[in-house]
Amino acid sequence: MREAWKVGALARQTGLSVRTLHYYDEIGLLCPSQHTEAGHRLYNSKDIARLQQIKSLRQLGFSLDEIRECLKRPAFSVAGVVQLHLQRLREQIEVQHKLYGRLETIAQWLERQEQVPVAEFLKVIEVMSMLEKYYSPEQMEELKARRATVGEARIKEVEAEWPRLMAQVQAEMDKGTDPADERVQELARRWRGLVNEFTGGNPGIEQSLRTMYEQESNVSGMDTAAMRPMMEYMQRAWAASGG
Known part of the structure; x- marks a missing residue:
């Protein structure tokens, strides 16, 4: 093994740049043990061993300050x-x-x-960001599996059913129909059924869904602020039925 390495030779051997080795010297992380009469840096075997330690710690994600402290203090x-x-x-x-x-x-x-318009693509990303805000990673995985089980055809049917159902619920609210009335009870059963198709009956997912609808003003194009009175009406209907 050669006794001393000039900075250029060491850089070529290690894959580090000369500038990096100079910087290590400036911050006191790796100072060459020797210099030539002309002032050029010379690195000996101990310096090479220290450099290997530095590179190993860098690969583990240590910062240069952490590496300096680690090598300087045995009790680090x-x-x-x-x-x-x-x-x-x-x-x-x-x-x-x-x-x-x-x-x-x-x-x-x-x-x-x-064909996917950019605006539609960005809307999908926005919806996904919102879902990740309210659902845990485990719940997201369960919803993904649930979607695969239900199938795209049924998902489209459910998406089309929601506006019709909400219009019927709003109509009964406008007429002042008692939540215990059988017409409202039937609407409440349909509402519960559509929710369960999404949640799979998981109470944790249902709670996350409820929280999202309570805190967001728009979910997948739905005006959730307008939906809140309907949701309260449905809850009164479920309470009236003992459900």
Whole structure:
């Protein structure tokens, strides 16, 4: 093994740039043990070993400040830093997993469309962002599986049924029909049935759905602010039936 390396030779050997090695010297992270008479940096075997440690720690995600402290102080809590980076990685993996799921859903949606206007595409992304705000990752997975089970044809039928049902509910509200009346009770049963087709009867998903409709003014083109009195009317109907 050669006794000393000039900075250029070390850069070529390690794949680091000369500028990076100079910077490591400037911040006191990797200072060459020797210099030539002309002042050029010379790195010995101990310097090379330290550089390998630096590169290993960088690969683990350590910052340069953390690496300097780690190598300078034997009592430095390496375990603590490792745990910190594990947490960061878990967060990054969660973000990437969510992004993967979003892109997968968008890809499946795009496959079903002949032509997708940009505005419609952006609307899909907006809806997905809203869903992720209210549903847990586990609930999102369950909803995805639920969609596959129900099928696209039935989903379209349900989407078409909601406006008709809401118009009928609004009509009974305008007439002042008692929620216990059989006409309203039938509407309440249909309402519950459509909700259950979406939630699969999962009370956690139903609660997330209710929270979203209470806090958002528009969900998938539905005026949820206008729907809230209807939802209260339906709840009174369910209470009247003991459901």
